[in-house]
Amino acid sequence: MMPEEFRLLRDLINERAGLHFGDDSMFVFERRLGDRASALGLDGFAAYYKHLRFSPQGAEELELALEVLTTKETYFFRQEYQLRSFQQELLPRLAEANASQRRLNVWSAGCSTGEEVYTLAILILESGLFEGWDVHVIGSDLCRSNVAAGRRGVYRPSSFRTTTPLMRQRYFEERSDGTHVVERLKRFCHFGQVNLLDAERARTVGRVDVVFCRNVLIYFDERSRRKVIDTLYDRLVPGGYLLLGHSESLLHVSTAFELVHLKEDLVYRKPVSQPRGNSAPQRGRS
Ligand SMILES: C[S@@+](CC[C@H](N)C(=O)[O-])C[C@H]1O[C@@H](n2cnc3c(N)ncnc32)[C@H](O)[C@@H]1O
Incomplete structure (x- = not known):
């Protein structure tokens, strides 16, 4: 993943869900969204970004991207x-x-x-x-x-x-x-x-x-x-x-x-x- 691709994807995630990812998250993005891009048969992260932003299936894919990027940690009687x-x-x-x-x-x-x-x-x-x-x-x-x-x-x-x-x-x-x-x-x-x-x-x-x-x-x-x-x-x-x-x-x-x-x-x-x-x-x- 190129730093510019990371920034584009990170900003899109932030704009849509409010989540903030620092520069040290690039490898997390690379691994988790790389799997999504491969599953769609897309050639690289620039293509994946375009898919998220412009394709008619973009909104649906964004949901899947958020599924893999969010922290779900929870348990009964927490705090x-x-x-x-x-x-x-x-x-x-x-x-x-x-x-x-x-x-x-x-x-x-x-x-x-x-x-x-x-x-x-x-x-x-x-x-x-x-x-x-x-x-x-x-x-x-x-x-x-x-x-x-x-x-x-x-x-x-x-x-x-x-x-x-x-x-x-x-x-x-x-x-x-x-x-x-x-x-x-x-x-x-x-x-x-x-x-x-x-x-x-x-x-x-x-x-x-x-x-x-x-x-x-x-x-x-x-x-x-x-x-x-x-x-x-x-x-x-x-x-x-x-x-x-x-x-x-x-x-x-x-x-x-x-x-x-x-x-x-x-x-x-x-x-x-x-x-x-x-x-x-x-x-x-x-
Ligand atoms: C770490 S869990 C916290 C669960 C529970 N509140 C607890 O304290 O155990 C964070 C949750 O926030 C959700 N989340 C993240 N961004 C969100 C958003 N923009 N709108 C609604 N939920 C969001 C995630 O999907 C995740 O399930």
Whole structure:
């Protein structure tokens, strides 16, 4: 792969999905996209780039390119301290705030293969605060195969590296083809393909009380991060919460959110009332 070919492909991926790849990723591109170019019988990366950009099948191929370039790493009960904060501090607040509508909507934005979605659903069920409520946990991801895996809800041992035997016994069933999420959990989990750069598409998620967007924005450049955060802000109800991954923050990205100090974590909250004359989220430090 020539450096110029790498730059063209990298910029295209960044433009379409927000992902940022440094110069040291050239060999990753060469290996992973080289396989795609060969599969299509294309002669080299310049031809592959043209195919992605100009061919009628370009959009479909871009999906496959993104499949091989994205990091899908995830597992049940990831970042437990944050999940404890969600269960012990945020869920009781939400149970009180939403008591009249008896409705709770939680979104896992960039959910990979669905482990985060089912984890959140388990925490909601285990809290015992929402019995008889209209509860929806929505999982969305850029990659179609991840969305399909989430819908299927069948997992391998590596997904359970921090799952307690009790949770495993309560919410999963062992079958010959893998460990299945039980039906009573699946019932209120929904999956869809959403590119977080596409604000229109993100509207299909509806309004949500909480967004988990963890370990997604670390792979983005700053401009794309801002775009995504604006979209998440738009999808949250006033007073709704945003939870990022442990190495992520809104520093240099947005000042539109309030910072909420919980016992074990810092989370972001969309203000209940917008400051006068401020209809759009502010950017900068937070
Ligand atoms: C490392 S996984 C994080 C999964 C889960 N949130 C967690 O913390 O375990 C990152 C996910 O972000 C998704 N992703 C990357 N770019 C995206 C975009 N533009 N829109 C939606 N999802 C995206 C990837 O497909 C991948 O599944």
